Amino acid sequence: MTGSLDVRRAADRAVTRAPWLTSRHSFSFNDYYDPDNTHHGLLLVNNDDVVEPAAGFDTHPHRDAEIVTWVLSGELTHRDSLGNSGVIRPGLAQRMSAGTGVRHSERNESATEPVHFVQMWIMPDTSGRTPGYQQQQIGDALAGGGLVTVASGSDPGAAIAIGNAGATLYAGRLQPGDSVELPDARYVHLFVAIGRVDLEGAGELDAGDAVRLTGGGGQRVRAETPAEILIWQMHAALGG
DSSP states (O other): OOSEEEEEOGGGSEEEEETTEEEEESSOBTTBOOTTOSOBTTEEEEEEEEEOTTEEEEEEEEOSOEEEEEEEESOEEEEETTSOEEEEOTTEEEEEEOTTOEEEEEEEOOSSOOEEEEEEEEOOSSSSOOOEEEEEEOHHHHTTSSEEEEEESSOTTSSEEOSOTTEEEEEEEEOTTOEEEOOOEEEEEEEEEESEEEETTTEEEETTOEEEEEEEOOOEEEESSSEEEEEEEESOOTTO
């Protein structure tokens, strides 16, 4: 267990608010720009979003990004210009590869319930990829209490594939007392999506808190309450 550890608290994130949206940004995004906070490793976006009922993101374009969406509660409906559509629920791994260009919408079609989700963007290791879409249910695997490999560019056992061989995303749905070990990598990003955990060397982390590790890993994460965590293991960084 070596390297540096940087705790980022939930309350310190930038927030975008609209009548239908509350979006909290771990990194620079849209109108929020901080030159010292643009990414960690290969992770460019980690947005924690709540979309109100009967609302959402209308059709808009993306290119050259691997976009992974992880729903915490409610349902998010995806439609894109490739003809793909799907309803993303808790426990469903979903990825859209923007590649050479794709247009999509993400809407909460419930009339009564908000949807809460985390959206993460990883840059592909080569530009100009063919756009694509993939989703896979992994709720049963999450119920086991350990880390589940959600998305990876190198692990064939991952639920979904992403276009960067240097990045892997794990999720853990933990009960009080459960613990997991952070992977060892050049860059690791831990995000507490739900609940409260204790991280060896950092102490208590609440929902919305994140930890950026550089040049290390191996710390234990222990759930203090029912919790859900998202962990990126990255062997490279943007720009080299």
